Every structure is written in structure tokens, then in C-alpha cells.
Amino acid sequence: MTDIAIELRGIDKKFGLVHANKDIDLRVRKGSIHGIIGENGAGKSTLMSILYGFYQADDGEIFVDGRKADIKDPNAAIAAGIGMVHQHFMLVENFTVLENVMLGAEDSQILTSGISRARQELKRLEHEYELEVDPDAIIEELPVGLQQRVEILKALYRGAEILILDEPTGVLTPAEADHLFRILKQLKDQGKTILLITHKLREIMAITDEVSVMRRGEMVATRKTAETSVEELAELMVGRRVLLHVEKGPALPGEVLLSVENLTVRDSRGCDMVKDVSFEVRAGEIVGIAGVAGNGQSELLQAVSGIRRAVNGRVLLKGEPIHVTGKADPSELRHRGLAHVPEDRQHMGLVLSFDESENSILGYHDDPRYLNGAFLDIDAIRADAAEKIEKYDIRPPNPRLKTANFSGGNQQKIVLAREMERDPQVLIIGQPTRGVDVGAIEFIHKRIIEMRDAGKAVLLVSVELDEIRSLSDRVLVMFDGRIVGERAPDTGEGELGLLMAGVENSREAAE
Amino acid sequence: MSVPYAKLPAWVDYGLIPLINLAVAFLVAGLVVLAVGESPLRAASLLIEGAFGYGEGIGFTLYYATNFIFTGLAVAVAFHCGLFNIGGEGQAYVAGLGVALPCLWFDAYLPWYVIFPIAILGSAMVGAAWALIPGWLQARRGSHVVITTIMFNFIASSLMVYVLVDVLKPAGSMAPQTRTFAENGQLPRLDWLMSWFGLDIGGAPFNLSFLLALVAAFLVWVLIWRTKLGYEIRTMGFSPKAARYAGVSESRIIIITMMLSGALAGMMALNPIMGDQHSMQLDFVGGAGFVGIAVALMGRSHPVGIVPAGILFGMLYQGGAEISFEMPQISRDMITIIQGLVILFAGALENMFRPAITAFFATMTTARAGKTLPAGE
Numbered sequence: 073m074t075d076i077a078i079e080l081r082g083i084d085k086k087f088g089l090v091h092a093n094k095d096i097d098l099r100v101r102k103g104s105i106h107g108i109i110g111e112n113g114a115g116k117s118t119l120m121s122i123l124y125g126f127y128q129a130d131d132g133e134i135f136v137d138g139r140k141a142d143i144k145d146p147n148a149a150i151a152a153g154i155g156m157v158h159q160h161f162m163l164v165e166n167f168t169v170l171e172n173v174m175l176g177a178e179d180s181q182i183l184t185s186g187i188s189r190a191r192q193e194l195k196r197l198e199h200e201y202e203l204e205v206d207p208d209a210i211i212e213e214l215p216v217g218l219q220q221r222v223e224i225l226k227a228l229y230r231g232a233e234i235l236i237l238d239e240p241t242g243v244l245t246p247a248e249a250d251h252l253f254r255i256l257k258q259l260k261d262q263g264k265t266i267l268l269i270t271h272k273l274r275e276i277m278a279i280t281d282e283v284s285v286m287r288r289g290e291m292v293a294t295r296k297t298a299e300t301s302v303e304e305l306a307e308l309m310v311g312r313r314v315l316l317h318v319e320k321g322p323a324l325p326g327e328v329l330l331s332v333e334n335l336t337v338r339d340s341r342g343c344d345m346v347k348d349v350s351f352e353v354r355a356g357e358i359v360g361i362a363g364v365a366g367n368g369q370s371e372l373l374q375a376v377s378g379i380r381r382a383v384n385g386r387v388l389l390k391g392e393p394i395h396v397t398g399k400a401d402p403s404e405l406r407h408r409g410l411a412h413v414p415e416d417r418q419h420m421g422l423v424l425s426f427d428e429s430e431n432s433i434l435g436y437h438d439d440p441r442y443l444n445g446a447f448l449d450i451d452a453i454r455a456d457a458a459e460k461i462e463k464y465d466i467r468p469p470n471p472r473l474k475t476a477n478f479s480g481g482n483q484q485k486i487v488l489a490r491e492m493e494r495d496p497q498v499l500i501i502g503q504p505t506r507g508v509d510v511g512a513i514e515f516i517h518k519r520i521i522e523m524r525d526a527g528k529a530v531l532l533v534s535v536e537l538d539e540i541r542s543l544s545d546r547v548l549v550m551f552d553g554r555i556v557g558e559r560a561p562d563t564g565e566g567e568l569g570l571l572m573a574g575v576e577n578s579r580e581a582a583e
Numbered sequence: 584m585s586v587p588y589a590k591l592p593a594w595v596d597y598g599l600i601p602l603i604n605l606a607v608a609f610l611v612a613g614l615v616v617l618a619v620g621e622s623p624l625r626a627a628s629l630l631i632e633g634a635f636g637y638g639e640g641i642g643f644t645l646y647y648a649t650n651f652i653f654t655g656l657a658v659a660v661a662f663h664c665g666l667f668n669i670g671g672e673g674q675a676y677v678a679g680l681g682v683a684l685p686c687l688w689f690d691a692y693l694p695w696y697v698i699f700p701i702a703i704l705g706s707a708m709v710g711a712a713w714a715l716i717p718g719w720l721q722a723r724r725g726s727h728v729v730i731t732t733i734m735f736n737f738i739a740s741s742l743m744v745y746v747l748v749d750v751l752k753p754a755g756s757m758a759p760q761t762r763t764f765a766e767n768g769q770l771p772r773l774d775w776l777m778s779w780f781g782l783d784i785g786g787a788p789f790n791l792s793f794l795l796a797l798v799a800a801f802l803v804w805v806l807i808w809r810t811k812l813g814y815e816i817r818t819m820g821f822s823p824k825a826a827r828y829a830g831v832s833e834s835r836i837i838i839i840t841m842m843l844s845g846a847l848a849g850m851m852a853l854n855p856i857m858g859d860q861h862s863m864q865l866d867f868v869g870g871a872g873f874v875g876i877a878v879a880l881m882g883r884s885h886p887v888g889i890v891p892a893g894i895l896f897g898m899l900y901q902g903g904a905e906i907s908f909e910m911p912q913i914s915r916d917m918i919t920i921i922q923g924l925v926i927l928f929a930g931a932l933e934n935m936f937r938p939a940i941t942a943f944f945a946t947m948t949t950a951r952a953g954k955t956l957p958a959g960e
Contacts, residue, residue, distance in 0.1 A: 087945065379827050403830025412828070420824040423817070430814070435829035437814050446810050 076138065077102040077234055077265040078123070078154075083132035085118055092118040094289045096132070100234075100282075105256060105266045107276040107297070110286035111309055111509035116269050119286070120236050123267075124156045125149040136234070155227025159238040161219050163211050169222050170194065170207040173229050190229070197228050201258050217248035224255065235259065236267045241275060245364040246537065246569055253279045271309075271509065273302045274538075285309055310511045320521045323545040326355035328391075329529035330376070330410075330498045335385035335396065337371040345371040347553035348385070353498070353529040358520065360532045360544030360561070364572050368553040369533045370415055373502050376531070377412040378402040390497060406435055411491035413484075415502030415533070421487040422475050429457035429471035432490050460489035465515070481512030488519060498529045505539060517543060537568060591944055597888065601881065601929060603936055605895075608928040612921040619912050626906055626913065633905025634898035638777055640905070642787025646859065648897030650868075652796040653851035654875025655893050656803050657844045659884035661728075663807055664840040665820035670717060670732025671848035672872025673739030674710040678849025680746070681705030682856045683761055683863035686768030687751070695767050702857055703795070703850060710849015711842035713739065718841025722834035728841065736872070747865055760864040770858045790858035792850075796893075799847060800886035806843075816840050848872060877926040880933075899925065 078100040085093040092115045100106045110116045121127045123134065125143040134141050136152045143149050149156070163172050170190055179186045194207050205214070205221050214222070220240060227235055237256075241249040256266055256279060268280060276283050277297060284294040285308040293308050330353040337346035345368040353359045363369055374380035376387055378400030387394045389410055394400050402412070414420040422431050433442050433453055442453050457471035464485045466478070475483060484504070491499065504520065505513045520543060524530050534540050540547055544561045549571040557571045613623030634644045654671045661668035685701040693701075717731035747759045756762075770790040777784045807813040819826040819836045826833060855867045874896055881895070882888030903918030928935070 377828075378830075401830055402828060406830070414828055416824065419822050420828045423821045423825045425821050426817070434818065434825060437811055437829070443811060446812065447805075448809055448811060448814060450809070 075102050076100065077104075077136070078267075079135040079138075080119075080123070081133045081135070083119065083122060083129045083134075085122060085127060085129050091289050093122070093129070096286075096291045098284060098291060098294075100265060100267060102137075102265050103260060103263050104281040105260055105268060105279055107268045107270065107280035107283040108286060109270060109273065109276055109283055109305060109309060111271060111511065114286040114309070115289040116286050117238065120156070120238060120267070120269055123149070124154060124236060150230050150232070153231060153233035154236065155230060155232025155234070156236045157220065157223040157227060157238065157240060159240075161223055163219060163222060165212040166210060168208050168210055169205050169214075169225075172211060172222055173207075173226050175226075177230060193229060194225065197225055201228070201255065201262065203228075203255060215248075217244055217251065220244070220248075220252065221255070232264075234265045234267065236269070238269045239271070240268070241270070241272065245572070247573060249275075273305050276305065277302060287311055306510055310509075318517045318521065318542040320543075321525070323357045323524065325357040325545070326527060328352045329355050329389070330531065331388045332372075332376065333386040333388070335372070335375060335387065336383045337368070337375045337380060338383050339371055344383070345553050346375065346382075349550075349553070349555055350385075351548055351555060353531050355497075355529050356524060356527045357545045358524050358530040358532055358543055360534065360540035360547045361550050361555075362537055362540045362547055362568060362572060363533075363535070363550035365535045367550050367572075369535075369550055370502070372550070373412070373415065373500055373531075373533055377410065377414075377500055378405045403435060403438060406494070406496075409497035411494055411496035411499050413487050413491050413499070413501040413504060415506070417480075417484055417487055417503075417506070422483060424474075424476040426475055427472050428461070428466070428475055428478070428486060429454045431475050431486055432457040432460055432471070434490065436490070436494065460486075460493055463493070464489040464519075479509070480507040481509045481516075484508050484516065485512065488516060492519060492523060496528065498531070499523055500531045500533075502533045503536075504532070504534065505536065537565060537572075541565075541568075591941060595940065595944060597883065597885075600933075600937060600940060601883075601888075603940075604928045604933060605925065607936075608921075608924045611928070612924050615917070615920060615924075616913065619917070621910050621912050626910065629906045629909050630898070630902035632902075634902035638782035639785035639787045640901060641782060642777065642784035642789035643901040643904075644894065644897040645793055646787060646789045646854070646897070647900040648894040649790075649793045649796045649854045649858075650851050650871040651874050651878045651896045652800060652890055652893035653854070654848055654871050655878030655882060655889040656796075656799055656875075656886065657846075657848035657851075657872075658875045658879035659882065659886075659889060660803060660807070660816075660847060661840060661844040662879060662884045663813075663820045664816045664836060665823070666721070666837065666840060666844070667729050668714065668717075668732055668841065668844045668848075669729060669873070669876060670714060670735050670739075670845075671851075671875045672868055672870070673732070673736035674713045674845040674848040675851040675868045675872050676736075676739045676743050676866075677713045678706040678710035678845075679743070679852040679856055679863050679867060681707070681709035681849060682852045683751070686764040686857060687761060690765040690768035693767060695769065695771070698767055699770065699791070699857070702853060706849040706852045707846035708849075710852075711846040714841045714845025714848070715838065718838045718845075721841070722837040740866075744865065747863065751863065758864075760860075761862045763862045764857075768857060769861045770853070772858075788859035790854065792854040792858050795850070795853065797890065799850065800890050803847070804886045812839070848875070874922070877922070877929075880926070881929040895925075896922070 076099050080096055080098040083093050083096040096119060108116050118127065122129045125145045125148050128144060134143055141152045143152060164175065170187065173194060174186060174190045191207060198204050203221055203225055205218055205225065211219060211222065240252060244252060260266060270276060280297045282294060283297050283300065283305065285292050285305060287309060333350050335346055335349045336344060339345045349372060361369055371380060375382040375396055378394065379402055382396040384397065387396045389408055394405060418424060423434065442449055454471045461469045461471060466482050466485045501520065504516050508516065520530060532543060541561045547559045547561050548555050549557045549559065549568060551572060551574040559568060616623040616626045633640050635641055654675065657671045658668055682702045682705060685698055685705050689698050713735065717728050717735055720726040720731050721728045751761045752759055753762045770792060772784065772788065772790045773793060774784050807817065815831045815836055818829060818831055819833065823833060851871060856863050860867065878889055878892045878896055882892035899918065899922050903921065906913050907915050907918060
């Protein structure tokens with residue numbers, strides 16, 4: 073017996089010219105929670121894919137429980153006792169929990185005996201690890217946190233002793249994330265080994281025993297979590313000192329540039345997602361909207377930016393009404409000084425198959441400076457894109473490269489450059505740093521503060537509470553389509569968290 | 584998180600892979616020929632010989648290709664907007680009216696070079712109008728264009744039978760077709776063009792509309808990649824959400840794109856009516872609208888791919904006719920099988936060989952570069 077659950081020796085993997093993993097060694101202690109942290113593109117997912125058998129390493133060896141393992145596909149990984157919870161769940165949405173857990177492990181062609189065995193086993197697992205889920209619930213009717221629990225059950229059902237979780241908290245509310253961490257600790261206490269991949273430093277500090285840092289395909293360090301700090305890890309990840317704290321002076325709010333009055337917005341299913349919401353954003357201030365994803369923030373952003381029609385209410389831009397309940401035209405709003413960095417960067421803010429320069433005019437493509445009559449002025453468009461690339465340090469600096477080939481952070485910079493360089497009066501930003509690496513986050517936050525200091529009105533929506541608190545001058549909390557409270561940005565996380573969960577009188581409750 | 588992935592050079596993506604797909608299609612077709620007891624090699628040589636071996640064969644190949652280029656472009660323009668217009672057949676059929684009517688009205692008074700532009704405009708407008716209805720239904724009512732355009736093919740077919748039998752058929756004639764146009768309603772053949780290459784097109788109806796097809800291909804390229812409208816069409820096609828965000832009106836773009844697509848399909852009618860038969864006959868489109876789907880697929884919806892793909896299918900039509908003439912065992916239906924295989928391998932199974940080729944090139948480039956780049960930026 074050995075106390076090492078997984079050992080990787082000299083793992084090496086190339087994709088063409090990209091050296092995704094360079095000679096990686098890793099030892100994961102049995103019964104521990106081991107974090108793997110690194111920026112996007114550092115090679116974390118590749119390494120885990122090799123361990124789970126999606127890819128074959130070009131070189132190197134894998135040992136599971138001290139025995140050399142030849143993991144050539146996910147079935148071999150499962151046989152070796154390795155289970156994986158993917159970032160994007162691999163569940164059949166219209167199947168029940170039980171059916172999903174059984175899928176691929178039905179035992180025989182006739183399901184009845186398998187079903188009853190699976191039901192028993194599920195009950196045992198639930199009992200043992202406090203993983204309660206109704207086995208007969210349909211997946212798509214479950215909240216995200218429970219869907220993730222089903223993924224974990226799936227792995228345990230297959231006898232996993234080692235669990236790999238890839239960015240598990242990306243879709244969870246703070247409360248759900250806390251619950252997940254409790255489950256992980258429980259699993260650890262029962263002797264399971266857990267590999268947690270994340271780019272969130274706080275999670276690493278909160279739950280792991282040991283942490284390994286990857287940068288540009290290399291394993292740069294392994295630390296005992298108790299003996300390291302957020303600052304050290306951030307520096308190891310990026311390779312230089314990072315300013316984690318946003319520095320900004322006091323706000324100097326001016327006139328009201330954006331005012332929302334009694335706005336009600338319905339989603340495509342006909343449910344009221346924004347209910348009678350009113351607020352104002354003044355020149356020179358950042359108003360942050362905090363809330364758990366799905367409480368109406370997306371619909372609010374879309375209505376204010378003219379993408380989605382509101383049912384009721386008024387929105388005034390510089391005192392002039394926007395036709396939010398009628399046919400608001402996003403391009404007209406742009407001309408009137410409203411810029412919008414959408415939440416869904418990959419489908420809404422960008423066309424990924426376009427080249428960079430084509431995306432740098434999206435929404436402004438009717439500007440005469442990009443046109444010769446009805447024709448696109450390709451030279452002018454590329455020159456303009458090159459200018460923005462330089463100013464926003466977009467890498468690689470090639471306006472003709474396909475947008476899909478840029479990293480998340482650089483894609484976001486393409487959008488920001490497009491929207492901010494127009495000198496808008498009002499800037500609406502949704503999830504500015506989702507899927508963006510640490511280095512770029514710093515840059516993006518600085519830009520947003522600069523916009524504020526230049527006297528713009530900024531409306532910020534983010535599910536990252538830290539981000540809201542560090543950037544905003546005022547924080548509005550949204551729950552179930554309503555603004556349930558306004559707080560100062562230095563309000564305690566506990567109080568904001570309770571407001572986000574819909575608990576009234578959160579001030580008393582937090583005490 | 585993204586998976587790093589090696590990019591293929593453009594010539595492999597757009598040149599080598601289609602060629603390999605084509606080669607495999609012919610290989611499988613060869614097995615079919617073998618199965619009916621004929622020599623695949625002889626069939627292949629008959630096909631090539633029949634399509635490209637002599638002036639008249641080339642003339643016919645390019646005549647068919649003209650049809651396919653027009654319908655291929657029609658499908659491609661709609662593809663760029665994310666629309667699947669499979670109504671090219673009906674749009675071209677009805678657009679025959681836009682060609683035949685000016686010819687019937689003016690062929691006694693106006694020279695061909697005046698009638699030709701009128702017929703171009705007429706065919707484009709009628710084709711566009713026929714595509715407008717499904718386009719409008721898609722844009723305003725959400726009725727899927729695949730369903731509506733296919734229905735409109737049937738409506739077009741019945742409508743044209745009525746028009747040809749009850750309206751345009753000259754009194755006393757037994758054939759459901761218009762009268763033959765006078766010389767002013769006939770397009771000049773391109774025998775002079777072929778004679779530059781020392782070829783004699785004989786009786787082949789290779790005519791001016793081929794050049795029009797090439798001009799149309801160029802204009803489609805300009806439209807899609809160099810105009811504001813094309814930019815909006817592509818935005819809509821790749822990401823309707825991004826189009827909405829950018830303030831592009833979804834219904835406007837869908838309707839305009841369907842009309843452009845219908846206009847291109849409609850212009851196909853010029854070739855058989857003014858260029859070949861000099862009258863409008865029953866079922867003159869003859870499936871070209873559907874072949875256009877394959878041509879657009881194979882040509883990757885790019886005019887530079889569509890022109891050669893159109894010529895390839897022209898070759899299959901012409902060379903195939905030759906094979907069925909020389910080899911009685913092989914009927915015209917066999918030719919349809921071969922065309923089907925080409926569509927299968929070049930369209931549906933387009934990516935079958937891609938992983939192997941990507942892996943091959945990855946090792947090649949790594950070996951050549953001798954060093955590797957770090958991951959990420």
C-alpha cells in the first residue's frame with residue numbers, strides 16, 4: 073500500500089505546435105483534496121483529459137495506487153477508479169436522475185433488475201455521503217447545484233475512488249458552492265481523493281490540502297495550502313506580481329444619465345423576469361447589480377440595451393426615453409451614446425467565426441468610416457482594429473485572425489475595445505471577467521474604473537460578488553426579478569449573500 | 584476550457600480534403616460499376632472522354648455547369664444566412680416566366696441584346712418573388728423555410744403545368760410548351776470562345792449565360808464578403824443573437840436573403856430557355872435546383888468552390904449520358920447513384936478523413952519546425 077493515489081511522471085503532450093503539457097510530474101496524496109490552478113490555456117484541462125483517457129499523452133507514465141495504469145479511454149479510467157465531473161454537465165436533460173446515473177452501466181438488456189439495483193445503490197450513496205437527490209426527478213427540472221450532485225453520484229456509482237472536478241463552481245450560487253464544498257469534505261473523510269481544477273484562488277484556499285500551479289503547460293509549483301497565500305499563488309499563475317485589489321478614488325457622481333422606471337420584462341416563456349424595477353445611474357459612478365444568476369439580471373440588461381422588448385415601464389437615456397416597450401433598436405441606442413458589453417460574449421458580443429477586425433465593428437458596421445457606400449472599407453476596418461489591438465494589448469496582435477482562436481480574456485478585450493473606444497455616455501457591462509484569466513481581469517477592471525473617472529455612467533452586472541464589491545460605488549441586489557436592496561460596496565459578504573438569497577431584513581439576520 | 588487544436592493550411596482545407604473525398608466517391612462508384620459487371624476503368628475513361636474529350640462534350644459539360652452554378656450560388660447565399668433554401672427548383676421553374684414572356688412579347692421587335700437584360704431582370708424578379716413568400720413566412724411567422732420552400736416546389740410545378748397547357752401553349756399544338764422564339768429571343772452560343780482553344784462545340788448549347796453565371800459568382804463574392812449587407816447576412820447566419828445585439832433586423836435580413844437566393848435560382852432559367860430550347864418546356868429545370876444543394880455543399884458555399892463544383896456536376900451529367908449510351912448495363916439511374924456518392928462523401932461525410940489528415944500535418948509541421956511553442960499565447 074502507498075499513500076499516493078495518483079502519480080504522474082513526465083507527462084508530455086503536444087497539439088501540433090502547441091505544447092500543452094511539458095514534462096509534468098504530479099503526486100496526489102490519498103484521501104486529500106488537491107487543487108490544480110492556472111490561467112485559461114495553462115494546460116489544466118489537457119492534463120485532466122489525459123488522466124481521464126480523453127487524450128493519450130505523447131510521453132510519460134500514470135500510476136494509480138502505485139500501479140502503472142494504461143489509461144487509453146474513459147472506460148479504462150473508470151475501471152481504474154477515476155471519475156470525472158465535467159464543467160459542462162454530461163446529463164440527458166429529459167431523463168430522470170436514476171436513468172442518468174445508470175446510463176452506460178445498465179448491466180443487461182432488460183432494465184428492470186438494473187433499475188432496482190441502481191435505486192438501492194443510489195440510496196446507499198445518498199446515505200453515506202449526504203448526497204440527497206430525488207431519484208425520479210427529471211434533470212432539467214432540477215437546479216444546477218443538484219444536477220452537479222447527480223454528476224458526482226454518477227461517478228461514485230461507477231466505483232470512483234478518485235474524483236476530478238473541472239471548474240465545479242462556475243455555475244453555482246455562493247450557497248450552492250458552500251454546499252458542494254461540504255460534500256467534498258465529506259467524501260474526503262470517507263477516504264476518497266479529490267482533484268479540483270479551478271482558476272478561483274479563493275476556492276483553493278478554502279478547501280484544498282495541497283495545490284499545484286500550472287503556467288504555460290508547465291507545473292511550476294506545488295504547495296501545502298496552509299503554507300501559501302493568495303498573493304503567492306496569483307504570482308505563480310501569472311508569472312509576475314498581480315494587483316488583486318482594485319485601486320480607485322472616490323466617485324464624483326454628476327447628472328443622471330440612465331434612469332429605469334418601473335421596468336417589467338418577460339422572458340420567452342412568458343414569465344416575468346424583471347418586476348417593476350427602478351433605479352438611476354449617474355455620470356461618474358459605477359452601479360453594480362449583485363445577484364445569483366437567473367434572477368432577472370440578463371433580461372434587465374437586454375431590455376435596457378434594446379435587445380429585448382419590455383412589457384412595461386420607462387427607460388430614459390440622458391433624459392430622453394428609449395422605446396423599451398416598443399421597437400427599441402440597439403443600433404439607434406449606440407448612436408445615442410449607450411454601449412453594451414453583453415454577458416454572453418461568445419454568442420452575442422462576438423461572432424466567433426469572424427476575423428478579429430470584423431468583430432471590432434459589430435454593431436457599428438453602419439458607421440460611414442467603415443464603409444464606401446454599400447461596400448465595406450476593409451482597409452479602414454483593419455487599420456481601426458489594429459489601433460484597438462495595440463491600445464488594449466490584444467494578443468496575438470493580428471486583426472485577420474479568426475476570433476475563436478483568441479483566448480477568453482483577449483476576446484473580452486476585443487468587445488471592450490469596440491464598446492469603450494466609442495466614447496459612450498452610458499456603459500452597460502454584463503459579466504466583464506467571466507472566463508477571463510487573472511492577468512486580463514486586472515486590465516479590464518482598470519479600464520472600467522477609467523471609464524467612470526472619465527464621467528461615464530456605468531451599470532455593472534456580475535455574479536462574482538467580489539467583483540461587484542470592489543468595482544461598484546453603489547450595490548443593488550436583485551432577487552426574483554426585483555431590486556431587494558441597495559447597499560454600500562463595503563457591506564459584509566454575509567449580509568449581501570443573504571439579500572441575494574431573498575432573505576428580508578438581512579441586516580439583522582447577518583448579525 | 585478550450586482544447587488546443589492545430590490548424591490546417593488553407594490549401595489542405597479547401598483543396599486536398601475535397602479532392603480526397605472525391606477520389607473516395609469515385610472509388611466506391613467504381614465498385615458499383617464492377618458489381619453490375621462492367622469495367623470501372625472503361626467507365627471512368629468514358630466519363631472523362633465524354634465530358635472533356637472533345638469540343639461538343641465540353642460544350643455540354645459547361646452548359647449543364649451553368650445551371651448548377653446558378654442554383655449552387657442560390658443555395659450558398661441562403662446558407663450564409665443560416666437558411667436552407669431547397670426551393671431553388673421551384674424558384675427557377677416559375678422564373679421561366681420572367682424569361683419566356685419577354686421573349687414571346689418582344690422577339691419580333693427588339694434585338695437579343697435588349698431582350699437579354701429584360702429577361703435577366705425578369706427571371707431574377709420572378710425567382711425572388713417566389714422565394715419572398717417562404718422568406719416572409721419564416722421571418723414573420725416562424726414557418727420553417729425547409730418546409731415551405733419544398734411545398735412551393737410542388738406549387739410551382741402545378742402552376743407551370745397550368746400555364747404551359749392552358750395559357751402559353753399555341754393553339755393547335757399538342758406539346759405543352761410555348762412557341763419557339765424568333766432569333767431575337769435566342770442567346771448567342773459561345774462557339775467563338777471555344778474556337779480560341781481550337782475546339783468546335785458542334786451542337787452543344789453552350790451559350791452566353793455561362794459568362795453571366797461567372798459574373799454572378801463574382802458578384803456573390805462581393806456581396807457576401809465586401810458589402811455591409813453581406814456582413815449582416817453572415818452575422819445573422821453565424822449567430823442570430825449577435826445580429827440582434829448589433830441591431831440587425833432579423834426579419835429584414837431573412838426576407839432580403841431569400842429574395843437574393845430566389846433571384847439567383849431564377850436566373851438559371853435563362854440557360855435552358857433562351858440559350859438552348861428557345862421555348863419554355865415542361866420541367867425544363869430538370870432537378871438542377873436540387874443539384875445546386877450538392878454544389879453549394881461541395882463548394883463550401885464559396886463562389887471559388889461553387890464554380891468548379893458546378894463544372895464537376897456538369898461533367899457527371901454529360902459524361903454520365905455518354906456512359907449510359909456506351910454501356911447499356913449502366914442506366915441513367917446509375918449515374919444518379921454516382922452523383923449521390925459524390926454528395927455523400929463530399930457533403931455529408933466531409934469530415935471523415937479530416938482527423939487523420941490533421942494528425943498527419945501536425946506531425947509534419949512539428950518535425951519541420953523542430954521546436955514547439957508554449958501553450959496559450
